Amino acid sequence: MEKNIAVIRGDGIGPEVVGQALRVLDKICEKYGHTFHYTDLLMGGCSIDAHGVPLTDEALEAAKASDAVLLGSVGGPKWDTLPGNIRPEKGLLAIRKGLGLFANLRPALLYKELGEACPLRADIIGDGFDMLIMRELTGGLYFGAHETGEQDGLRKATDIMTYDENEIRRIAVRAFDVARKRRGKVTSVDKANVLDCSKLWRAVVHEVAEEYPDVQLEDMLVDNCAMQLVKDPKQFDVILTENMFGDILSDEASMVTGSIGMLASASLGETKLGMYEPSGGSAPDIAGQNKANPIATILSASMLLRYSFDLDAEADDIDAAVQRVLQRGYRTGDIMSEGCTLVSCSEMGDHILEEL
Numbered sequence: 001m002e003k004n005i006a007v008i009r010g011d012g013i014g015p016e017v018v019g020q021a022l023r024v025l026d027k028i029c030e031k032y033g034h035t036f037h038y039t040d041l042l043m044g045g046c047s048i049d050a051h052g053v054p055l056t057d058e059a060l061e062a063a064k065a066s067d068a069v070l071l072g073s074v075g076g077p078k079w080d081t082l083p084g085n086i087r088p089e090k091g092l093l094a095i096r097k098g099l100g101l102f103a104n105l106r107p108a109l110l111y112k113e114l115g116e117a118c119p120l121r122a123d124i125i126g127d128g129f130d131m132l133i134m135r136e137l138t139g140g141l142y143f144g145a146h147e148t149g150e151q152d153g154l155r156k157a158t159d160i161m162t163y164d165e166n167e168i169r170r171i172a173v174r175a176f177d178v179a180r181k182r183r184g185k186v187t188s189v190d191k192a193n194v195l196d197c198s199k200l201w202r203a204v205v206h207e208v209a210e211e212y213p214d215v216q217l218e219d220m221l222v223d224n225c226a227m228q229l230v231k232d233p234k235q236f237d238v239i240l241t242e243n244m245f246g247d248i249l250s251d252e253a254s255m256v257t258g259s260i261g262m263l264a265s266a267s268l269g270e271t272k273l274g275m276y277e278p279s280g281g282s283a284p285d286i287a288g289q290n291k292a293n294p295i296a297t298i299l300s301a302s303m304l305l306r307y308s309f310d311l312d313a314e315a316d317d318i319d320a321a322v323q324r325v326l327q328r329g330y331r332t333g334d335i336m337s338e339g340c341t342l343v344s345c346s347e348m349g350d351h352i353l354e355e356l
């Protein structure tokens, strides 16, 4: 297979962790006979330094012309005092919008080997858990009208939540497609006992489910889901939910896995072109020291192969290599525990390559 990948190393630890992910992708090419062409693009602080804006039109066009985008992270103290419209994060919003990415996927995966980092009891963790939160990214309350005013002498604020059936259907289709590549279960989370948006959400998700008889669908109210995530996280495979609920639940789910350095993420749109990035930020406190954990970015590259290129066997190969390295006791500083071997960012890359 021959594919073009736009590579945005970004700021802080971005170039270090993306460097290791590219070594892993190169190894996959060698092993399975694929060719990936990389195009380096600037975004975030490095783009502000070079071009005065966090994302140039040329960089966005190049990203659009690629088959997938691999991103490190953007931002850092150097750019914190710039006015809002030229902050590094604006680049992220612009590229998500430009690529039409409406579904955010965040796996929350706890390896048995990292059980100590999990705040839940050992009997709840068992052999670890593996779920994926799929959050709608461009609709709902955050994108409705917001208004603050006064009524009858009282200050009053209003935020409007809206969803139309197309917005719900397109992400539901993505969730069922993703569930097919996993354990075949979708938990659709809503508040259908109160909200009209949720009633429509539930109705449309059930219509989509009819096209996927091989995938199990269950509905869950958001308050119950918040409880179940800490009571019995093993029950979940794909959690499908709207923007605000997903914002909150994905942070809860990532917290129960322990380390931010382990969490991959993907954003998908209507086509196969997706953007893949670690959930964490640019970690300025450890940038340039070869200390960052590259696993979140390496697992993001694995998601890229799975969801943009349909290379499931290659993605499984990377995931298994990461697990074996953890089993052998190699840890970067953020996931270090007693009796394990402390390794640098590039040494972690070496060990994963060796396993491949």
Ligand code: NAD
Pocket (backbone or CB within 6 Å): 013, 017, 072, 073, 074, 075, 076, 077, 089, 092, 260, 261, 262, 277, 278, 279, 280, 281, 282, 283, 284, 285, 286, 291, 292, 293, 294, 296, 334
């Ligand atoms: P952060 O995620 O960068 O760091 C929080 C803590 O987690 C730090 O102690 C850091 O060392 C640690 N950490 C993060 N990733 C790690 C890794 N791979 N390995 C080991 N440790 C890791 O969050 P922050 O400090 O709030 O933000 C720093 C900068 O990153 C800010 O400029 C922020 O705007 C930006 N940011 C960018 C993104 C993105 O690019 N998508 C996301 C969040 C924050």
